[in-house]
Amino acid sequence: MGLIGLALAEAAAQCVVGLAQLHSRGVAHLDVKPDNLLANSRGEIRIGDFNTSRILYGGAGERLEVSITAGTSCYFSPERFAPRAHAGPQGAMAADVWSLGVTVLEMFMGRYALPSDASDLELELAFCHGEPLRVPEEAEASAELRCFVAACLEREPSRRATVPQLLRHPFLTRRDVEASRRALREVIVETL
DSSP: OOHHHHHHHHHHHHHHHHHHHHHHTTEEOOOOSGGGEEEOTTSOEEEOOOTTOEEOBOGGGOBOOEEOOOSOGGGOOGGGGSTTOEEOHHHHHHHHHHHHHHHHHHHHHTSOSSOTTOOHHHHHHHHHHSSOOOOOTTSOOOHHHHHHHHHHTOSSTTTSOOHHHHHTOHHHHTSOHHHHHHHHHHHHHHHO
């Protein structure tokens, strides 16, 4: 795995750990995207901007239905395009996983996967009915990265990987942690 692949594995791992912490506290972010990932020169990634996040559980552990239509539509999961989309805790957490998948794909490709000027209708048609988003076949990418992105971008939320499953995914678990952290620091410092 090259420098970018190592750095991407580390960034993805840190994002998944961040989502695990949020979800374990009953919070869905609902706007995971590159603009909301904060990086420092120590190679640490944090998830920021909680303006659209939602608390998923009420008092006494009551499961809440939350609107999942807030956020940035080019990172919406297919189910978020439904009018007045609402979801329970599992659905909101699945929406975060989709957004993470789009984000990882964008970081890998160095650009957004669809035309940057796509309308909400075009995004809905692409995400819900078009070819599945994936790492391009011609791209030099590991099988683990391809599988990780595919697991995140499963259209059906009940079949989409969960954050606990992603924590055990080979793309994250088989990485050389020290080399990945070093690569991420190097990439971040180069871009500062």
